[in-house]
Amino acid sequence: TWKELIQEEFGDGIMSAIDFNMTMEREPNNKGDRVKLAMSGKFLPYKYYGNDEGVPEYGFKEP
Secondary structure, eight states, X not given: OHHHHHHHHHBSEEEEEEEEEEEEEEEOOTTSOEEXXXXXXXXXXXXXXXXXXXXXXXXXXXX
Protein backbone atom coordinates (compact mmCIF):
# COMPACT_ATOMS: atom_id res chain seq x y z
CA THR A 1 0.00 0.00 0.00
CA TRP A 2 2.78 2.48 0.88
CA LYS A 3 4.55 1.67 -2.39
CA GLU A 4 1.40 2.41 -4.40
CA LEU A 5 0.89 5.74 -2.62
CA ILE A 6 4.54 6.70 -3.20
CA GLN A 7 4.30 5.83 -6.90
CA GLU A 8 1.06 7.79 -7.26
CA GLU A 9 2.80 10.92 -5.92
CA PHE A 10 6.36 10.56 -7.27
CA GLY A 11 6.23 8.10 -10.19
CA ASP A 12 7.67 4.61 -10.66
CA GLY A 13 10.22 3.89 -7.93
CA ILE A 14 10.71 3.04 -4.28
CA MET A 15 11.56 4.73 -0.98
CA SER A 16 15.05 3.88 0.21
CA ALA A 17 15.28 1.74 3.35
CA ILE A 18 19.00 2.54 3.63
CA ASP A 19 18.75 6.35 3.61
CA PHE A 20 15.69 6.32 5.90
CA ASN A 21 14.47 7.96 9.09
CA MET A 22 11.33 7.27 11.14
CA THR A 23 10.04 9.09 14.19
CA MET A 24 7.25 8.08 16.55
CA GLU A 25 5.42 10.41 18.91
CA ARG A 26 2.62 10.11 21.42
CA GLU A 27 -0.26 12.55 20.91
CA PRO A 28 -2.48 13.00 23.96
CA ASN A 29 -6.18 12.74 23.18
CA ASN A 30 -9.28 12.78 25.38
CA LYS A 31 -10.47 9.49 23.84
CA GLY A 32 -7.08 7.82 24.33
CA ASP A 33 -3.55 8.61 23.26
CA ARG A 34 -2.76 8.45 19.56
CA VAL A 35 0.36 7.30 17.72
CA LYS A 36 1.99 9.66 15.20
CA LEU A 37 4.49 8.13 12.75
CA ALA A 38 6.64 10.12 10.33
CA MET A 39 8.80 8.39 7.72
CA SER A 40 11.40 10.04 5.53
CA GLY A 41 13.34 8.19 2.85
CA LYS A 42 15.05 9.09 -0.39
CA PHE A 43 12.94 8.42 -3.50
CA LEU A 44 14.75 6.13 -5.91
CA PRO A 45 13.18 6.19 -9.38
CA TYR A 46 13.22 3.03 -11.46
CA LYS A 47 15.73 3.12 -14.34
CA TYR A 48 14.39 1.78 -17.61
CA TYR A 49 17.10 0.19 -19.75
CA GLY A 50 16.51 0.04 -23.49
CA ASN A 51 13.48 2.26 -23.17
CA ASP A 52 11.42 2.82 -26.31
CA GLU A 53 10.06 6.09 -27.62
CA GLY A 54 7.61 7.63 -25.16
CA VAL A 55 9.02 5.73 -22.17
CA PRO A 56 11.14 7.95 -19.90
CA GLU A 57 14.66 6.92 -18.89
CA TYR A 58 13.74 7.29 -15.21
CA GLY A 59 10.41 6.83 -13.40
CA PHE A 60 9.95 10.43 -12.19
CA LYS A 61 6.39 11.74 -12.36
CA GLU A 62 5.89 15.02 -14.19
CA PRO A 63 4.92 17.81 -11.74
